[in-house]
Amino acid sequence: MSLKPFGAAALNQPLIGQPGGRSRLETPAAVLDLDIFERNIARLAQTCKRAGIAFRPHAKSHKCAEIARRQMAAGASGICCAKPGELLALFEGGANDLMLSAPIASAAKIDALARAAARGARIGVVVDRLNLVAAYAEAASRHGTRFDVFVDLDTGLRRSGVASAQEAVALACAVTDQASLRYVGVQAYQGRVQHIEGFAARRSANNKANRLLTAMLDVLKQAGLAPGIVSGGGTGSHLLDGQAQVLTEVQPGSYVFMDEAYNPVDIYGAGGPEFGPALRVAVTVVGHSSAGFAITDGGSKSFAPDGPPPRVFLGGALVGRIEWCGDEFGRILPEPGYGTLPIGTVVECTVPHCDPTINLHDFLHVVSEGRLVALWSIEARGRAD
CATH class of the missing domain: 2.40.37.20 (D-serine dehydratase-like domain)
Incomplete structure (x- = not known):
């Protein structure tokens, strides 16, 4: 609205x-x-299409339902949100395929997300602990709906997510045991990579994160829990992620606007942003x-x-x-x-x-x-x- x-x-x-x-x-x-904005939207979509990787842009950069609609029209697989309030505001603004990319601890907010899902929103959530799995499952069941669930993996950011493959398997198993939850994949965001200015240095840091991620993905696969979606990355790493083919989708945000902080970052290895x-x-x-x-x-x-x-x-x-x-x-x-x-x-x-x-x-x-x-x-x- x-x-x-x-x-x-x-x-x-x-x-x-x-x-x-x-x-x-x-x-x-x-x-x-508008002209620069539309070029930015098209350029990222084309880059991801050529690489065979999906993109789920992050709305924390724009907080605008019209921009979310235009990103979806350009081929986005969904829209990421940083906070429940942001997600719910965009849902009321007409955006419908939304992922909450961080864990939360509020029963009231979980209930609000479940109510939105019951009204028709497709909502994905991330989990980093067993009691959060249980809380999402209970709220979704109570409201007669279902959440898509991503297991949150820590590949070096040290902010959220589990750092061991065994914990990841335990969380994925817990999700699959709940009828009101749908295990759709994992999230592995390495924010420290995004603003490394030099292309080669950024690739090296991204490769290090991907090695940690690949090891966890191998254990999940061996346990019969291979994720359908491996989500992460951002504006600074999306080209590298497309080349590495470890992630299946990226979460760029700043690319729609850009700013002085990103201006020195050689995103494509061509000497410019x-x-x-x-x-x-x-x-x-x-x-x-x-x-x-x-x-x-x-x-x-x-x-x-x-x-x-x-x-x-x-x-x-x-x-x-x-x-x-x-x-x-x-x-x-x-x-x-x-x-x-x-x-x-x-x-x-x-x-x-x-x-x-x-x-x-x-x-x-x-x-x-x-x-x-x-x-x-x-x-x-x-x-x-």
């Missing part, structure tokens, strides 16, 4: 379709360049400091600052970088040859880290060339529950 525009989005709604509307946005505003910066945050110069800097209306409440500083663009030209000067404000450090931008100038900035940045906004302002073409609601914004 799309949200009715409010705040800056409501003020910007009349600009939809108007020439030059992109440069007249009320700000701060999350801006999605391969995906374009589709997500920007538009801000307005609202004043000039006594030191002569342009001050913008976007600070840490508009950008998640856990990454390299944003680059600032005006009409496609790089004019500076943002330096934080408060929760509400930033200052533009100009590129050589550029002076202080006039008050009222609207600029677009790249983002340090796309996942937590999108969590600060309620709507995406979808643009193509110089026009605002749509507003997409970010249904799971703020759903860290």
Whole structure:
């Protein structure tokens, strides 16, 4: 269910379709360049298709039901979610094939997931302990539904999952014993691999994780529990995972938007990130400091600052970088040859880290060339529950 525009989005709604509307946005505003976004979507889908590997994109990067629908239309096998609240918000927004990629400990949240499944959602969950298997089985049985279940394997991230093949077998056996659960596979996510900048170093780290994973998969197979799906990976490793053919599907997230943290990562071994910066945050110069800097209306409440500083663009030209000067404000450090931008100038900035940045906004302002073409609601914004 799309949200009715409010705040800056409501003020910007009349600009939809108007020439030059992109440069007249009320700000701060999350801006999605539709042309770059569509190229990113298509490129990943084509790469995975050529490699014969499925992709189940991670919605933690976008939290938007419309983007989830477009990923499914591009061939995704489903959509990953980080938290139950995120998953349930996307379900209410119209997304239907959803996987919760982390274990949880709340009976109330498990019950909410089972109720959604009973209403028609296909929901996959991961398990890393026997009592969680039992909790999912009881809730699904009580609501007359069924969960798809992935056994969570730790291949070096040290965050969740079991690290021994014997524990994996025990969990898979427990799942198969429950009529309200369906054992569909395993998950093995190695997040530390994703942002290794050099292609060769990233391949080496990914191979190390795959050796641990392969050993566990061999034991599962010997026990008659060979997983149908082996899920993991991400934006930084999806090409390598397609080449290695250990995973059967990957879980990329940031590729739809990209950010400054991923910008140095040589994803395809060709010297660049391969995906374009589709997500920007538009801000307005609202004043000039006594030191002569342009001050913008976007600070840490508009950008998640856990990454390299944003680059600032005006009409496609790089004019500076943002330096934080408060929760509400930033200052533009100009590129050589550029002076202080006039008050009222609207600029677009790249983002340090796309996942937590999108969590600060309620709507995406979808643009193509110089026009605002749509507003997409970010249904799971703020759903860290």
